[in-house]
Amino acid sequence: MKQWRRRWTYEIPLAIGDALGEVLVVQLAALLDRLTVRKVIAFIPVVILVLAYYHRIPIPPELMLVGDFLAYIDIFSVLILLGALSRVTTMLFVLKQAAARIAKFAGKVAAHLPGRDVRHRRQRGAATRPHRKPERSEDDRALGGVWDQAAFA
Template identity: 80%
Template sequence: MRQWWRRWTYEVPLAIGDALWEVLVVQLAALLDRLTVRKVIAFIPIAIIVLAYYHRIPVPPELMLVGDFLAYIDIFSVLLLVGLLSRVTTILFVVRQAAARIARLAGSAVAPMQRLDMRHRRERGAPTKPRRKPDRSEDDRAYGGVWDQVAIA
């Protein structure tokens, strides 16, 4: 009899208290950690539908429309994000084109300035050593004497 009394006055209330602590504190804290605003908004239409089908509480049509809007808020947010992303990509494309044009303009403006510089008179590809005169060909050697005499006279 003493075991039975101890069990129902001591062990059973402790087990119930531990179970309540687990459910009402530990699991509730874990649920609140996972809970987001999006999940709360998604739950509101479900609560409105449950209230609407529970015939003892009348739900006005305006509240039903709010519930529908909240149900479709995910679709609205996706469309809004797609619209914003398309605008961002368009802006980035325009900025890239403008940067390329500015770089091309700066390059074309620097090139004439380098040509007008007096310190660099020669072109970059011009040879720095004087060219060798080519050897005279056989034709020039054969008639060279005649041309030399004409030039002297």
């Protein structure tokens, strides 16, 4: 009798509590981790159909159309994505053309600028040509070197 009482007062309620905890906490958390917005939206038409075939609750046709729209949400999202991608490719094409025109314009401007002559460059350590001193004129020689540079020094 004591075993029977222990089993029905402790073991069976604990087993039921463990099973409820497993189902309502652990498995529900795992289900919510896998649940996405897309799955919820896809499940709404199923709920509407179940309610429609349950004859006690009348459902207006507008609600059925909403269910159809939600069923086709994947098609609408693909069409929206294709529209956005076509706009992006158009913008990239325009940007590519603008970049090509800017590069062409820059090339034309660079071609018309006077360039530096780099064909006859001197080496950095190369000696320069000695400059000739101007010859002394007859007037300078006649005065006997008064205008000589040495006289001013």
